[in-house]
Amino acid sequence: MKKVLFPGSFDPITKGHMHIISQASDIFDEVYIGVLQNLSKSSFFFTIEERLEMIKQLYENDDRIKVVTGRKAVSVASEYGCQYIIRGLRNTIDFEYEKNIAEINQDISKNQINTICLFADSTLSSVSSSTVRELFQLEEEIDKYVDFGVKEKMLRKRREKLWN
Numbered sequence: 001m002k003k004v005l006f007p008g009s010f011d012p013i014t015k016g017h018m019h020i021i022s023q024a025s026d027i028f029d030e031v032y033i034g035v036l037q038n039l040s041k042s043s044f045f046f047t048i049e050e051r052l053e054m055i056k057q058l059y060e061n062d063d064r065i066k067v068v069t070g071r072k073a074v075s076v077a078s079e080y081g082c083q084y085i086i087r088g089l090r091n092t093i094d095f096e097y098e099k100n101i102a103e104i105n106q107d108i109s110k111n112q113i114n115t116i117c118l119f120a121d122s123t124l125s126s127v128s129s130s131t132v133r134e135l136f137q138l139e140e141e142i143d144k145y146v147d148f149g150v151k152e153k154m155l156r157k158r159r160e161k162l163w164n
């Protein structure tokens with residue numbers, strides 16, 4: 001059985017991420033979405049628990065897609081028996097960044113885990129979680145970039161923040 005880990009912050013998961021997950025599930029038997037705390041990012045819109053729950057709901061009807069968490073991508077991959085890590089490429093900046101991480105992960109996993117990169121859908125290559133959060137804060141439409149359920153959770157979170 002071929003398994004792959006797709007690690008990321010997913011704050012929130014976007015249609016760009018979902019495109020990568022859909023391509024990965026065409027190639028692999030099981031896709032593990034790893035919701036990880038990116039230590040280089042300081043502030044988050046959703047907690048890890050909220051992100052896990054939201055992504056589980058999105059894929060509740062697909063038993064080949066699992067949603068997990070952990071501290072380090074390489075450890076999570078070996079914990080779940082994933083031989084590969086998958087990442088998405090939108091542009092050359094992503095390429096440079098991903099190449100570095102892939103080499104480090106290959107090194108710390110002692111060549112046990114390799115990274116495969118898939119290209120972004122051309123209509124979604126400008127989409128990132130941070131642009132979605134910014135557009136949302138400016139009260140712009142985000143329907144093109146996130147699933148309806150994700151937008152609903154963002155609206156709920158905003159209402160909760162206003163009440164507290």
Ligand code: ADP
Binds near residue numbers: 007
């Ligand atoms: P991280 O904090 O690890 O960068 P992200 O959630 O921002 O987590 O991204 C996870 C992965 O998804 C990265 O490989 C990133 O390049 C990829 N990605 C993000 N947005 C898109 C998109 N619109 N299309 C394709 N891949 C994307």
